[in-house]
Amino acid sequence: MSKLVAAAKKEGTLNVIALPADWANYGTIIKDFAAKYGIKVNSIAPDDSSAQEVTQIQQKNGTSLAADVLDVGGSVATANTSLFAPYEVATWSSIPAGLKESTGLYVGDYGGYMSVGYNSAKFGTITSLSQLLGSKFKSAVALNGNPTEANAALNGVMMANLAEGGSPSSIADGVAFFHKLKTAGNYVPVQATPATIKAGTTPVVFNWDYLNTAAVVGQPASTWKIYIPDNATLGGFYFQAINKNAPHPAAARLWEEFLFSQASVGGQNLWLQGGARPSEQAAMTSNGSINKTAAAALPPVMGTPIFLTQAQATAAATYLAANWAKAVS
Amino acid sequence: MTAAATTETGARPPRAGRRSAPTWVGTVPFLAYTGVFLLLPTGIVIWNAFRRPTGGFTFSNISALNTSAVRTLFVGSLELCVISALIGAVLGAILAYAVASGRQDGVVRRLYLAGSGVLAQFGGVTLAFAFLATIGPTSGILFHASWFYDFPWGIALIYIYFQIPLMVLVFLPAIDGLKVQWREAAENLGGSTWHYWRYIGGPLLTPAFLGATLLLFANALSAYATIVAWEDQIAYVVPQQIGVALISEVGLVNFNQADALAFGMIVMVVIVMSGYFLLQRRAARWQR
Amino acid sequence: MAAVNEIPALGVPAEPQAPQGVRGLRASQRRRLNAFRYVAFTIFGLFFLLPLFAMIRFSLEGSKPGTWSVAAWKQIASYQGPPPLLPAIEITLELAVITSLVMLVLVVPTMIWVKLRVQWFSRVLEFLCLLPLTIPAIVLVVGLAPIYNRIERYNVSALMLFWAYVILALPYAYRALTAGLTAMDATTLSEAARSLGARWFTVMFRVIAPNMWQAILNALMLTVALVLGEFTIAYPLTYVNLQVELFSISRNTVNAGVLFSASAATLLVAFALLLILSYVGRRLRRGRP
Numbered sequence: 001m002s003k004l005v006a007a008a009k010k011e012g013t014l015n016v017i018a019l020p021a022d023w024a025n026y027g028t029i030i031k032d033f034a035a036k037y038g039i040k041v042n043s044i045a046p047d048d049s050s051a052q053e054v055t056q057i058q059q060k061n062g063t064s065l066a067a068d069v070l071d072v073g074g075s076v077a078t079a080n081t082s083l084f085a086p087y088e089v090a091t092w093s094s095i096p097a098g099l100k101e102s103t104g105l106y107v108g109d110y111g112g113y114m115s116v117g118y119n120s121a122k123f124g125t126i127t128s129l130s131q132l133l134g135s136k137f138k139s140a141v142a143l144n145g146n147p148t149e150a151n152a153a154l155n156g157v158m159m160a161n162l163a164e165g166g167s168p169s170s171i172a173d174g175v176a177f178f179h180k181l182k183t184a185g186n187y188v189p190v191q192a193t194p195a196t197i198k199a200g201t202t203p204v205v206f207n208w209d210y211l212n213t214a215a216v217v218g219q220p221a222s223t224w225k226i227y228i229p230d231n232a233t234l235g236g237f238y239f240q241a242i243n244k245n246a247p248h249p250a251a252a253r254l255w256e257e258f259l260f261s262q263a264s265v266g267g268q269n270l271w272l273q274g275g276a277r278p279s280e281q282a283a284m285t286s287n288g289s290i291n292k293t294a295a296a297a298l299p300p301v302m303g304t305p306i307f308l309t310q311a312q313a314t315a316a317a318t319y320l321a322a323n324w325a326k327a328v329s
Numbered sequence: 330m331t332a333a334a335t336t337e338t339g340a341r342p343p344r345a346g347r348r349s350a351p352t353w354v355g356t357v358p359f360l361a362y363t364g365v366f367l368l369l370p371t372g373i374v375i376w377n378a379f380r381r382p383t384g385g386f387t388f389s390n391i392s393a394l395n396t397s398a399v400r401t402l403f404v405g406s407l408e409l410c411v412i413s414a415l416i417g418a419v420l421g422a423i424l425a426y427a428v429a430s431g432r433q434d435g436v437v438r439r440l441y442l443a444g445s446g447v448l449a450q451f452g453g454v455t456l457a458f459a460f461l462a463t464i465g466p467t468s469g470i471l472f473h474a475s476w477f478y479d480f481p482w483g484i485a486l487i488y489i490y491f492q493i494p495l496m497v498l499v500f501l502p503a504i505d506g507l508k509v510q511w512r513e514a515a516e517n518l519g520g521s522t523w524h525y526w527r528y529i530g531g532p533l534l535t536p537a538f539l540g541a542t543l544l545l546f547a548n549a550l551s552a553y554a555t556i557v558a559w560e561d562q563i564a565y566v567v568p569q570q571i572g573v574a575l576i577s578e579v580g581l582v583n584f585n586q587a588d589a590l591a592f593g594m595i596v597m598v599v600i601v602m603s604g605y606f607l608l609q610r611r612a613a614r615w616q617r
Numbered sequence: 618m619a620a621v622n623e624i625p626a627l628g629v630p631a632e633p634q635a636p637q638g639v640r641g642l643r644a645s646q647r648r649r650l651n652a653f654r655y656v657a658f659t660i661f662g663l664f665f666l667l668p669l670f671a672m673i674r675f676s677l678e679g680s681k682p683g684t685w686s687v688a689a690w691k692q693i694a695s696y697q698g699p700p701p702l703l704p705a706i707e708i709t710l711e712l713a714v715i716t717s718l719v720m721l722v723l724v725v726p727t728m729i730w731v732k733l734r735v736q737w738f739s740r741v742l743e744f745l746c747l748l749p750l751t752i753p754a755i756v757l758v759v760g761l762a763p764i765y766n767r768i769e770r771y772n773v774s775a776l777m778l779f780w781a782y783v784i785l786a787l788p789y790a791y792r793a794l795t796a797g798l799t800a801m802d803a804t805t806l807s808e809a810a811r812s813l814g815a816r817w818f819t820v821m822f823r824v825i826a827p828n829m830w831q832a833i834l835n836a837l838m839l840t841v842a843l844v845l846g847e848f849t850i851a852y853p854l855t856y857v858n859l860q861v862e863l864f865s866i867s868r869n870t871v872n873a874g875v876l877f878s879a880s881a882a883t884l885l886v887a888f889a890l891l892l893i894l895s896y897v898g899r900r901l902r903r904g905r906p
Contacts, residue, residue: 020869045855047865050578056855059766065773075580139478146562146569149577153562189478189560190461193868195876199461199675317579322398325563329480355730356738362723363745367784370760371752420661427657430650437658443891446838447884448665450846454864455880459668462675462877490668493661498789498839502796522646544750551753554848558864568755575759575853591756602751606744 001090004257005037007250013040014251017056017067018048022216024110025274029267033258039251049150050076057083057243068252070241073151075313077106077239084241087253089260094283098307099237109259109267110210110276111237113228113301114152114159117212118204121223129163129177129229132204133184141181142192142202144211147320155236156206157324158308158316162232168308171316172323179327187328194218208236209299210275226299233303237279262289269294371595378592382585390589399570403593406550406566409481413488414546420489421496421545422538428497429504442501445494452491453554460487460559480565484556491555492545499544503537540608543601550598567594669884676877689874693882696866696875705862706879708775712858713844716782717837720790723783725833728794729821733807746791749784754849757781765854775856778847785850786843790836797832801825838891845887859883 008014014033021027021043034041044065045052050072060066070084086104099108118126123136132141145153161174181187192202197217205212209228214221240259246252259267260280268278272294284290308316381387428441507530515525553568564570567590574587676689696702724746731738749757761781768777803825810820826833848860857865859879866876 022869045857045865047868048855049576051582052576052578052855055576055853059762059855060769060773061766063769063773065769073578076578079580143562146564146573148564148579148581149561149573151578154579189562191561191868195458195867196461201461314580317577317581320579321581322396325398325401325565329563329565352730352734353738356727356735356742359723359727359742359745363748363784363787365764366761366780367745367748367752367757367787370757370764371748373760373763374756423657424661427654427661430654439892439895441658443838443888443895444665446842446891447887450842451884452846453848453860454867454876455672455846455860455883456668458867458876458880459672463668463671490665499792502792547750551750551755553753553755554852554860554864558867568753571755571759587759591753591759594753594756595751598751598753602747605747 001257004250004254008039008248008254009037011039011248011251013042014069014248014255015042015044015065015067015246016069016071016255017044017053018046018050019043019071020046023274024112024210024271024276028273029259029270032265032270033255036258037254039254054080054083057245061245064247066243066245066247068243068246068248069255070243071109071238072106072241073238074236074308074310075151075317077101077241078310080241081105083244085244085246085249087242087256089256091260091262091280091283094262094280095260096279096282099239099279106239106241107256107260108237108279109240110271110278111235112208112210112276113299113305114155114206114232114234114236115209115212115299116204116206116227116229117217118225118227119219119223120225122203125225126227129160129232132186133180134186135184137184137186137204139185139188140202141186141204142188142190142196142206144192144205144207146191147324148317151236152208152211153206154313154316154320155208155234155308157320159206159229159232159234162234162306163229168306168312169315171319175320175323175327182328189328208276210277213275216275228299228301228303230303233301233305235305235307237307262287264289264291272298374588374591375595377585377588380585380588390585391592393586394589394593399590402564402567402570402590403597405480406568406594406597409485409488409566410546410549412481412485413492413549414542416485417489417492417545417549418496418500418538418542421493421541422500424493425497425500425504429501441497445497448494449491449498452552454558456487456490456555457558460490478560480560480563484559484565487555487559488549488552492549495548496541496545499541500537503534503541507533536608536611540605543605543608546601547598547605550594550601669881672877673881676874676881678874689878690882692875693879702862702866702875702879705857705859708857709845709859711776712779712782713841715776715779716786716844717840719779720783720786720840721833721837724787724790724794724836725826725829726821728791728798729803729825732798732803733820733825734817743791743795746787748787750788754785755853757784758850758853761850762854775851775858778851778854778856778858781850782840782844782847785847786836786840789839789843793835793839794829794832797829797835798825800832801828834894834897838894841890842887845883 016030019026019030021030023046030041030043033039044067045056048056050070053067053070053072054076057066057070072080081101084105086101088104089107092100092104095107101107116126116129116132120126123140126132131137143153143156144150147153147157157174157178158168158171159174160177161171162168164173164177166173178187188202190196190201192205192207194217196202197205197219205217209226210216212226214224217224240256242249242252242256259271262268262280262284268280268284269289269291271278272281272291275298277298278284281290281295285295378390379386379388381389424441428438431438511529512525515529520528551568553572556566556569557572561569564573571587571590571594573581574583574590576582677685677687678689692702693706694703728742731742758781765777765781768780806824806828807820810824811817815824846860847858848864851858851861852864863876863879866879
């Protein structure tokens with residue numbers, strides 16, 4: 001480990017990509033890493049999608065601007081393993097088997113559950129998704145992006161799908177739900193961002209729970225609430241990967257060690273503070289290294305969590321590609 | 330200009346023993362530049378539209394476009410572009426006439442020309458957010474105008490915001506080209522305003538007007554940043570779908586589809602711009 | 618052209634006409650025209666200014682509705698990102714300058730040369746200059762990606778965007794420059810200069826080009842406006858310029874006030890710049906005897 005630290009410090013720089021400052025507390029994570037090791041962190045294109053991250057490392061391949069590490073969704077990770085370098089972090093054994101590729105090509109780092117964030121002062125308390133079809137919610141409900149493009153949006157539709165009684169293998173009921181929303185006049189096609197929430201354009205948002213916290217959204221905690229349906233507890237994880245041709249390979253590996261460290265100021269606890277559930281949460285709860293206050297502050301999860309398999313995600317994407325635009329436009 | 334008119338072309342006699350380069354050499358820098366940065370990328374896109382991901386020539390990318398979802402996209406693009414081009418052209422022409430009929434050096438003309446130059450490029454995020462601020466529920470103005478999110482009329486209004494300035498920029502020279510003498514002549518022969526426009530001004534301006542409208546159409550067709558910033562949960566138009574095919578993170582990345590869609594757009598615009606060139610030929614006759 | 622009081626061919630005196638003023642109109646027509654102009658300017662002015670005012674108002678709002686603060690404007694300088702806003706503004710301004718210079722150096726001599734010596738090429742020139750309007754930027758950038766991959770082996774700075782921006786500016790610059798070039802009788806001027814012994818270089822740069830000052834300034838203005846507003850090429854190539862930065866801010870910042878203030882500032886600066894340039898053009902023109 002100390003050799004890794006020395007090599008990384010010699011490289012002196014780390015290129016990360018698609019890490020917005022308020023996404024699962026990445027702002028603090030980047031700052032703490034830079035302060036701890038004295039390595040400069042270049043945060044490229046914070047708004048990029050997972051696919052754009054892959055495009056970037058392919059386009060900038062061979063230059064010093066290529067991203068060293070990636071944080072991508074499941075589909076993109078499995079589709080691009082040829083671009084990654086295998087690496088097993090020190091805490092490898094604490095990561096559940098279902099969340100890592102066997103040789104370390106990609107590793108689940110944090111995740112959350114799909115939720116509905118809303119302004120409770122305006123709408124009262126939401127206890128079921130079918131309430132969203134009511135007349136109170138005219139022009140109020142929005143997703144975080146285009147479901148054929150963004151992971152978060154696809155999972156939003158899938159959550160509606162499960163809440164309507166559908167199964168993870170077919171997203172048709174979810175699309176039908178949004179069609180009903182559209183017909184009722186409750187659906188807003190504007191991508192929800194903190195700015196649109198502040199402007200009142202998108203007061204009800206389908207998004208990952210760690211992105212729907214009052215702090216991230218910029219609304220007072222007294223009025224902004226999160227709802228995770230009992231019958232549709234849809235979870236999703238993101239995955240870390242190292243660029244095979246990373247311009248700063250040692251710094252990249254040191255970054256992963258930092259992210260997966262179970263120290264009280266390590267990456268896993270920092271993500272927890274950002275409202276996300278770190279992949280080593282189970283192991284850390286048993287060995288006591290978890291930040292108990294932050295863990296208690298997570299939104300309660302009542303139902304049985306469901307995680308989409310790769311095949312189910314692909315089937316959902318294919319169905320959406322053919323039917324989404326028709327249903328909601 | 331008579332004293333020196335004895336020289337045929339004014340060319341210097343070449344020095345003995347030295348042949349000067351052919352004149353077309355002067356166009357080489359320009360050709361090289363546009364060749365590399367304009368023609369080559371276009372060629373790459375068209376080439377890739379007909380390639381399989383694994384290599385080899387194929388028509389399947391193009392034929393794969395024949396789904397109802399993609400047809401809806403092209404129809405959507407067409408609707409949005411026609412609406413914003415027509416309305417932008419008519420309104421822009423009116424504004425251009427108002428500007429042109431003032432003093433050439435006047436403040437109003439300068440203000441509107443400077444404004445048009447800026448607003449014609451004003452798109453994307455900033456425009457979307459300007460309208461968000463205008464119609465959002467907390468702005469107090471145009472409260473809750475949720476029809477703005479309807480396709481195509483809502484976003485068409487936003488497109489018109491930069492189409493009108495572009496029309497002013499493009500059409501103003503044509504109006505300036507209407508010589509004062511023609512109006513005077515019409516007056517002298519007893520014609521009224523209506524006669525002037527019906528028989529002189531109208532026919533003269535029509536080719537330029539139609540040409541400018543086609544230009545607006547091409548401009549709307551390629552607009553991407555604005556509609557992405559405004560309502561991005563659904564791909565209404567072809568550029569959005571190209572974006573999806575390039576950056577989708579749910580597994581729908583398809584570079585060949587992106588190239589095929591791009592090829593479809595090129596075909597659409599080639600048709601439109603050919604019409605533009607033909608009309609420009611006719612309009613140029615009067616701008617000697 | 619004096620008003621005609623007689624129609625010579627017929628030898629018949631024309632009916633006495635009211636004196637004709639601007640654009641050959643009678644006073645009553647002029648009044649109607651002015652009324653139309655005032656109405657048009659008011660309506661269009663409102664249409665264009667309304668969203669801009671809303672944007673400026675939003676940028677001046679404090680954290681509680683009903684309060685005002687200039688925090689968003691101060692944030693333009695202090696916004697740290699990532700990535701920080703000021704460097705993006707710097708890069709965009711530098712790009713505007715570089716693009717304008719390259720565009721002028723590339724296009725003006727070519728246009729003059731073609732007009733004077735290679736007339737058959739003018740069709741090709743016009744076609745190439747208007748082609749960028751035809752090829753949507755989103756399409757162009759797909760094809761530019763491999764080219765920029767090569768460029769990045771030599772220089773990774775975002776300033777390399779100028780190669781593509783010159784292409785984007787071609788249609789606007791070409792129109793502006795053509796207007797200037799055709800307004801003067803370039804052939805006669807060049808013949809006169811040549812017969813006085815000038816070499817081609819002198820003809821182009823000391824005779825023709827100075828007569829196109831207004832058009833050159835116009836082309837510069839349009840190029841600068843284009844670079845300040847450009848997004849579609851920079852974003853997929855993962856460069857950070859002003860618009861890409863604003864897009865990023867719009868997606869990620871809790872308090873998006875800086876988004877509105879930065880946009881408003883860009884517009885105001887561009888507008889002021891264009892206005893100033895249009896007055897400079899007039900002065901230069903007036904300077905000629």
